[in-house]
Amino acid sequence: MPRRRLPLVLIAAVLAATGCGGGTADDPDTISVAYHRYGNSTQVDALMQRVKQQYEQANPGKHVSLDPVVAPEGEYLSKLQLRMRSAKTAPDVLYEDSFTVNSDVAAGYLAPLDERLADWADWDHFIDTTKQAGRATDGRTYGIPLDTDTxxxxxxxxxxxxxxxxxxxxxxxxxxxxxxxxxxxxxxxxxxxxxxxxxxxxxxxxxxxxxxxxxxxxxxxxxxxxxxxxxxxxxxxxxxxxxxxxxxxxxxxxxxxxxxxxxxxxxxxxxxxxxxxxxxxxxxxxxxxxxxxxxxxxxxxxxxxxxxxxxxxxxSTSGGWTLAMSASGGKQDDAFEFLTIALSRDNVTEYALSSGNLPSREDSAADPRLTAANPLAGFWLGLLEGTHYRPTLPxxxxxxxxxxxxxxxxxxxxxxxxxxxxxxxxxxxxxxxxxxxxx
Missing domain, CATH: 3.40.190.10 (Periplasmic binding protein-like II)
Structure with missing residues (x-):
């Protein structure tokens, strides 16, 4: 799919608004992470703050620049796509709605993850139906599900x-x-x-x-x-x-x-x-x-x-959000390590407990704390069998x-x-x- 060019004045505005152009894109030891933060939905922000600390503790000398986008969901997606048009403004890691995966893949914004996932043992612990959320029509996976729903x-x-x-x-x-x-x-x-x-x-x-x-x-x-x-x-x-x-x-x-x-x-x-x-x-x-x-x-x-x-x-219908990597990012090894930390069993479980969303991992879904916090968790998880996903085509x-x-x-x-x-x-x-x- 051809990518339309933005007017130079709009690109300049995006660069100025994001504070990029001489920031994390030029720092080999810092990755940027963009995500949605709006209204009462603070759970993603809490997760990213925790993962930033975990990542930096595990990688001395490495840093994470968090970039929360404070806007309604539709505006968040539009702003994120504007940033993805330039390597200077594209985040290394992004919080990606499953229904935009194919359109963003068609635009060349997302990096395929299959080779990396093949070497990540935790991938086997994800619920099979949730894996559809990050899979594009070309058969490759571009996003790892953080959560799901019914x-x-x-x-x-x-x-x-x-x-x-x-x-x-x-x-x-x-x-x-x-x-x-x-x-x-x-x-x-x-x-x-x-x-x-x-x-x-x-x-x-x-x-x-x-x-x-x-x-x-x-x-x-x-x-x-x-x-x-x-x-x-x-x-x-x-x-x-x-x-x-x-x-x-x-x-x-x-x-x-x-x-x-x-x-x-x-x-x-x-x-x-x-x-x-x-x-x-x-x-x-x-x-x-x-x-x-x-x-x-x-x-x-x-x-x-x-x-x-x-x-x-x-x-039932199911969706959920994924974590993905920018195709234009030059720090994909670091970005993928951030993803694996964010999507560990403990972090997926904690996020499910705080957000009320269903976990994307089988071992998280089996955690007794989930049922203790939500007596209907078993009912909602049971609807995953035979649930429908949107036709996430461009x-x-x-x-x-x-x-x-x-x-x-x-x-x-x-x-x-x-x-x-x-x-x-x-x-x-x-x-x-x-x-x-x-x-």
Whole structure:
């Protein structure tokens, strides 16, 4: 894929903003590490601070320059890609979202790790399904998973009991999910029946946590199976479900959907206050609650698998973040040693305990501290078997943006059939007619 040139003035601005050009890139004994730090998500920063100390203690005379990028996730990814365009500004180690691996590989930003991984005994301890997160379409691995996740339905046992729903609720089809939301709303009009990512500010979560959790439960079952599936009957069915849920007032209100701060704090506040009956959300939600001081969440909240559209099966999607190395870095031996320290059993376990995310290593997943900290850890880990990963192809980020726009349109009252048709046209424009098929 050709790489577009940035105007010289923009390159200069990036160099100035990052403080590079005469810094770590020119120091053979210092590696730079870029990662995301925003809002309440401080666990990555704590991990990097700890690994910096461990690395420098193990390598006297060597240093780590930490470069936290304080910005919302979408802006972090954009800023990181700007830095990767130049060897002067590219970090040696980067915190890479799994869904951007292929696009960054296509742009020439990431270094393959296979030869190094073949000599690293710890690689055998990583959960096989998590290894998909850092594997590109060329079959090579460019990122080592730090964590993973699964998705399902969190539900409030107390609200369910008062609405006459069972404590061991297990929906068998989308109709069961909608019926439970309607029952709770009838009993408690001021409670959100089904909360799920719908707003523009929620970005990729709208695609992965909402649409793909629905789409994978349809007969079509996928966005891509060698070609992009557009028109996509499963996508249309997902839009219909969302149109029904929002139109009947079962979800958060349209004002809350439009509120850029809803996901940052209000969603968790309402959940803690007993104002949310169900959340289509990730295994990591309890870690957010812990960080916010809600230590006894397990006394109230339970979880169930997301059912397929017509029942008879369940659905989960998984993602997670990886650690990767810059292709343009001249200190790759040092960078890889930093990765091995960061991704040791102890560090992966500690990170899982602090973040609420699922560990990427089997030996970390078996640590009894994990279950002690989260009584539902076994449930969420069990969903890894048969979970779905995003089609992290170079076209995916743009197609995901179109999915998010489709959800905004449906949430605003647009006809789901027309929205699905518009999405099909956009996919065919992005990927090209030869790379799409109907299904």
């Amino acid at each position: 998705r399902g339905i969190w539900f409030n046992r107390d609200l369910f009991a008062r609405a006459g729903l069972p404590a061991d609720w297990a929906p068998d089809g989308w109709d069961d999910v909608l019926a439970a939301a309607r029952r709770v709303k009838q009993r408690f009009p001021d409670v959100i029946g089904l909360d799920l990512p719908l707003g523009k500010a929620e970005g990729e979560a709208v695609t992965m946590q909402t649409v793909l959790m629905l789409l994978h439960g349809t007969e079509t079952g996928s966005l891509h199976d060698g070609r992009w599936i557009a028109p996509n009957a499963g996508f249309t069915e997902a839009m219909r479900f969302l149109s029904t849920a929002v139109g009947e007032g079962l979800t958060q209100s349209r004002a809350q959907i439009a509120d850029a701060q809803y996901d940052k704090k209000l969603r968790d506040d309402l959940t803690r206050q007993g104002k949310v009956a169900m959340r289509l959300d990730g295994s990591f939600a309890s870690g957010q609650w812990e960080s916010a001081g809600w230590r006894d969440w397990a006394e109230t909240m339970s979880a169930a698998p997301m059912p397929t559209r017509d029942g008879g099966g369940t659905v 076209e995916y980020p743009k197609i995901s943006e179109e999915i998010q726009q489709s959800v905004l349109d449906v949430a605003g009252g647009a006809d789901p059939e027309q929205v699905s048709q518009r999405w099909t046209e956009q996919v065919r424009r992005i990927a090209g007619p030869d790379e799409t098929r109907g299904g």
